[in-house]
Amino acid sequence: MSAEHAGHLRVVVADDNPVVRAGLAALLSDREDITVVAQAADGREACEAAARHAPDVVLLDVRMPGLDGLSALPHLVRLAPVLMLTYSRESETVQEALRRGAVGYLVHGEFTADELVTAVRDVRRGRPHFTPSAGAVVLAQLQGGATAMNTSQIPSPEGDRNPENLSQLQAAVRQSTSSGPDRSGYRLSAREAEIMNLIASGMTNHQIAAACFISEKTVKNHINRIFAKLHSTTRGEAAAKWLGTAPGCPGGPS
Numbered sequence: 029m030s031a032e033h034a035g036h037l038r039v040v041v042a043d044d045n046p047v048v049r050a051g052l053a054a055l056l057s058d059r060e061d062i063t064v065v066a067q068a069a070d071g072r073e074a075c076e077a078a079a080r081h082a083p084d085v086v087l088l089d090v091r092m093p094g095l096d097g098l099s100a101l102p103h104l105v106r107l108a109p110v111l112m113l114t115y116s117r118e119s120e121t122v123q124e125a126l127r128r129g130a131v132g133y134l135v136h137g138e139f140t141a142d143e144l145v146t147a148v149r150d151v152r153r154g155r156p157h158f159t160p161s162a163g164a165v166v167l168a169q170l171q172g173g174a175t176a177m178n179t180s181q182i183p184s185p186e187g188d189r190n191p192e193n194l195s196q197l198q199a200a201v202r203q204s205t206s207s208g209p210d211r212s213g214y215r216l217s218a219r220e221a222e223i224m225n226l227i228a229s230g231m232t233n234h235q236i237a238a239a240c241f242i243s244e245k246t247v248k249n250h251i252n253r254i255f256a257k258l259h260s261t262t263r264g265e266a267a268a269k270w271l272g273t274a275p276g277c278p279g280g281p282s
Contacts, residue, residue: 037062037152040081042074042097043089043113048136052087052113055141056148069093071100078107084152088130090114090121098124105129111151113144117161119168126166132157155234160241167240211270214257223250224258228267 039056041064043049053064066077070092078086086108090097097112098121104110105128112125112133122133131151134144138159147157158166216224219240226236233251237244251263260266 037085037149038065038081038083039063039148040066040068040074040077040083040086040108042068042071042077042087042092042100044069044092056145059145062145062148071095071097074100075103075107078104083108085148086110087113087148090116090125098128101125101128101130109151109154111147111157119165122162122165123169133159133162135159135161155238157238163241216254216257220250220254220257223247224254224266224270227251227254227263228270
């Protein structure tokens with residue numbers, strides 16, 4: 029791969045609405061590092077375009093005539109990272125898209141143009157992105173608050189499609205929220221406890237910001253307050269106390 033290609037992002041846009049397709053293509057092509065190499069009106073055309081152009085990212089609608097987005101997903105994810113871009117916000121649809129390998133899920137009306145561009149750039153690297161309604165489904169799954177979801181096909185946040193996927197994060201968060209150590213003495217707010225759970229699951233500040241739909245600066249501010257309340261100076265120390273595995277904690281080493 030040439031250095032020029034490595035720095036330039038090639039995108040296929042698949043949506044049955046020609047106005048939406050044209051708008052997305054214009055928005056993305058306006059960025060110097062992004063080129064829309066093809067547009068598709070259904071899943072079949074998306075698969076053909078991805079096979080022909082070898083894009084870095086595919087933007088994919090859910091509901092399209094003929095072969096719809098969900099049906100095309102298993103074929104497309106073998107060719108490129110896929111970011112769902114759709115009006116469909118039903119939890120079952122979000123879950124099915126993730127089961128079939130989508131890296132992220134954006135719902136129209138819940139993101140700005142700049143946020144879309146950022147999501148496309150990040151998805152190229154395997155970093156998941158979700159808008160609020162889709163993110164609520166993901167967080168509910170991570171926190172064990174909804175029907176169990178098979179996440180074995182979801183790419184890892186760092187782009188490796190094999191180990192380290194959301195199923196492991198789900199297990200870690202469930203462990204941290206189960207009947208374990210008494211955390212009442214830490215006096216964390218609900219938001220701080222949520223962020224501490226994500227820290228304990230291994231998420232980076234960038235991933236926490238994306239999952240909670242807040243800026244990385246806000247995440248850092250929360251973490252500073254969390255560290256002060258947990259009397260910790262590192263993420264590892266804070267996580268050990270939160271999970272009850274630090275020396276002196278109930279159930280931890282003596």
